[in-house]
Amino acid sequence: MNLSHRTLGTAALTLSLLLAGCSSTKLDEAPVENRDLSGGGAAAGAGAAGGAGSGTAQSGVTTVDLSKSGSGGAATGLLAQRVVYFDFDSFVVKDEFRPMLEAHAKVLSANRSKRMALEGHTDERGGREYNLALGQKRAEAVLRTLVLLGVQDGQLEAVSFGEERLAVQGSDEAAHAKNRRVELRDK
Amino acid sequence: MAVDHSQVSPYSVKRSPRTETLHASWHRRRFVGALAASAALPAAAQFRVEITGIGGTQIPVAIATFRDETRAPVPVAEVVRADLQRSGLFRIVDVPAGLDESSRINIAEWRGRGADALAVGSVMRLADGRFDVRFKLWDLVKGEELLGQSHVALPADLRLVAHRIADSIYQNLTGERGVFATRIAYVTKAGSRFQLHVTDADGEGGQIALASPDPIISPAWSPNGRELAYVSFESQKAVVWVQDVQSGQRRMLANFRGSNSAPAWSPDGRDLALTLSRDAVAQIYLMSRDGGAPRRLTQSQAIDTEPAFTPDGRQIYFVSDRGGGPQIYRMPVAGGNAERVSFSGSYNISPAISPDGRTLAYITRQGGAFKVMVQELAGGAPVAITDTNDDESPSFAPNSRLLVYTSRTAGRDVLMTSTLDGRIKSRLLTTGADMREPAWGPFGR
Numbered sequence: 073m074n075l076s077h078r079t080l081g082t083a084a085l086t087l088s089l090l091l092a093g094c095s096s097t098k099l100d101e102a103p104v105e106n107r108d109l110s111g112g113g114a115a116a117g118a119g120a121a122g123g124a125g126s127g128t129a130q131s132g133v134t135t136v137d138l139s140k141s142g143s144g145g146a147a148t149g150l151l152a153q154r155v156v157y158f159d160f161d162s163f164v165v166k167d168e169f170r171p172m173l174e175a176h177a178k179v180l181s182a183n184r185s186k187r188m189a190l191e192g193h194t195d196e197r198g199g200r201e202y203n204l205a206l207g208q209k210r211a212e213a214v215l216r217t218l219v220l221l222g223v224q225d226g227q228l229e230a231v232s233f234g235e236e237r238l239a240v241q242g243s244d245e246a247a248h249a250k251n252r253r254v255e256l257r258d259k
Numbered sequence: 260m261a262v263d264h265s266q267v268s269p270y271s272v273k274r275s276p277r278t279e280t281l282h283a284s285w286h287r288r289r290f291v292g293a294l295a296a297s298a299a300l301p302a303a304a305q306f307r308v309e310i311t312g313i314g315g316t317q318i319p320v321a322i323a324t325f326r327d328e329t330r331a332p333v334p335v336a337e338v339v340r341a342d343l344q345r346s347g348l349f350r351i352v353d354v355p356a357g358l359d360e361s362s363r364i365n366i367a368e369w370r371g372r373g374a375d376a377l378a379v380g381s382v383m384r385l386a387d388g389r390f391d392v393r394f395k396l397w398d399l400v401k402g403e404e405l406l407g408q409s410h411v412a413l414p415a416d417l418r419l420v421a422h423r424i425a426d427s428i429y430q431n432l433t434g435e436r437g438v439f440a441t442r443i444a445y446v447t448k449a450g451s452r453f454q455l456h457v458t459d460a461d462g463e464g465g466q467i468a469l470a471s472p473d474p475i476i477s478p479a480w481s482p483n484g485r486e487l488a489y490v491s492f493e494s495q496k497a498v499v500w501v502q503d504v505q506s507g508q509r510r511m512l513a514n515f516r517g518s519n520s521a522p523a524w525s526p527d528g529r530d531l532a533l534t535l536s537r538d539a540v541a542q543i544y545l546m547s548r549d550g551g552a553p554r555r556l557t558q559s560q561a562i563d564t565e566p567a568f569t570p571d572g573r574q575i576y577f578v579s580d581r582g583g584g585p586q587i588y589r590m591p592v593a594g595g596n597a598e599r600v601s602f603s604g605s606y607n608i609s610p611a612i613s614p615d616g617r618t619l620a621y622i623t624r625q626g627g628a629f630k631v632m633v634q635e636l637a638g639g640a641p642v643a644i645t646d647t648n649d650d651e652s653p654s655f656a657p658n659s660r661l662l663v664y665t666s667r668t669a670g671r672d673v674l675m676t677s678t679l680d681g682r683i684k685s686r687l688l689t690t691g692a693d694m695r696e697p698a699w700g701p702f703g704r
Contacts, residue, residue, distance in 0.1 A: 129414075133507075134505065134507030135470060138472065189496070198606070208517060209540055212540065229496075231517060237474065
């Protein structure tokens with residue numbers, strides 16, 4: 073995605089607005105602090121050009137909306153099976169998924185320009201960052217299996233969604249088991 | 260010092276002579292001695308905050324409705340009252356209408372009303388559309404003015420002005436810095452839509468910094484409060500971004516092979532520690548805020564993640580499962596061995612260090628429950644400060660007095676704040692979305 077280096081010209085303007093002047097004025101006998109949030113460090117009050125709409129409010133937050141740009145990566149169905157499931161707290165690729173991985177390995181080996189992402193996932197229990205790392209470990213396990221089956225390392229990328237993209241909602245073991253997985257996606 | 264003893268305190272708090280400023284340590288002692296959860300305080304309806312426990316001793320203050328505040332877009336005095344009330348340290352005393360900063364205050368008459376302090380003020384619209392908010396704080400015990408302020412602000416900053424006034428009152432009456440003018444970032448999930456929000460510390464004034472169809476996790480404020488680092492999955496993998504909050508300008512900081520996550524700013528704002536899986540399993544690296552080559556800090560065969568700097572910038576606390584399950588460790592940033600910090604429990608994650616460097620907060624698993632734990636770093640046992648079961652992501656307020664964290668009630672993820680002793684909690688409410696991943700911003704907005 074090339075959203076990164078879009079610049080808005082307002083940045084420089086806004087920096088100068090933070091914590092503007094603290095000059096003292098008298099308000100009766102009490103000590104007075106004058107805190108002007110609106111001027112660019114210039115004198116408060118009188119003579120500021122424009123109305124309430126001018127200037128940049130220091131409380132401002134600008135929304136960036138990614139749903140207006142397309143997000144990539146939908147897999148095209150090459151082989152029917154694309155999910156490897158894992159036991160609780162385990163990173164072992166079980167034998168039952170071997171034929172499926174061999175089929176994918178064959179396709180990838182036959183076409184070295186083909187690339188695949190291996191997306192690791194966990195169930196919903198535990199911390200988001202730790203689960204991200206656990207999902208990554210599962211994805212790496214599938215990656216190593218595919219490399220042993222002849223796929224080149226550079227064709228594969230192991231990534232993780234942790235618990236962020238559950239396949240099944242629910243907090244029973246049946247749901248957890250469906251969520252502990254690695255999904256194979258064409259890139 | 261006049262303290263309201265209308266509620267029972269298990270500790271005998273002596274009245275001491277009123278001094279210029281209330282001494283911080285004295286205040287802390289009194290605060291610790293406060294009685295837990297004695298009554299539910301009904302928060303003003305328009306402020307979506309619920310108090311579930313209140314300290315036993317509170318400073319009675321009167322906050323007059325500011326003259327002409329009904330003509331302003333923000334009810335300034337109302338925001339001030341709600342801030343002070345939510346802190347649990349103040350009791351709001353009723354005030355007759357019609358007072359402002361130029362009113363003559365009859366001290367003798369006010370003594371009979373049972374308030375220690377009185378704030379009065381006005382909100383005036385200037386010709387250029389801005390507002391001039393003036394206020395005075397009276398010490399009714401000594402019968403003198405404590406301070407007067409004039410804030411000139413754009414309409415969009417009036418809520419910030421109200422929070423700053425509340426901070427001034429809080430600091431004058433407690434001797435400690437308030438956090439009402441600070442901000443909290445958090446993530447919501449509604450359906451399959453993710454939003455990174457920035458709100459005032461009272462949960463109001465919410466604005467959206469990032470909206471995405473893909474998950475967003477782990478927001479972290481830069482020490483100057485201008486930027487947020489976070490993990491976005493918009494490119495179908497975990498990538499660390501840095502976004503200027505005010506302009507919305509964003510840049511990719513770490514997009515290496517594998518996952519990029521868990522950004523944590525160094526206290527000087529020059530570097531970020533983060534977790535990368537580009538060389539092996541998840542390991543912790545250090546990167547300049549401007550990007551460039553990451554330097555690997557951990558060298559283990561296990562998962563190392565969730566780095567958190569100490570305020571002096573010399574050490575990093577982090578999570579590692581090198582010993583089996585996840586536990587909290589610390590290591591020098593300059594290099595050297597990691598030492599284990601957490602010893603009780605088989606699953607301890609998400610360390611946060613208080614800005615004063617005294618306290619560690621983290622999440623522990625007890626049976627099937629996840630709880631916020633607080634531990635004095637100078638020594639002392641970890642203490643659970645919640646009675647909920649699905650706590651996540653503790654983050655300290657910049658004054659080190661409060662924590663914000665996520666919990667789950669009635670099937671919904673909510674944001675809670677709590678004092679470090681767990682006695683005063685408030686809930687920041689939203690409508691219809693799960694709230695998660697809170698990060699309390701620094702002082703100095």
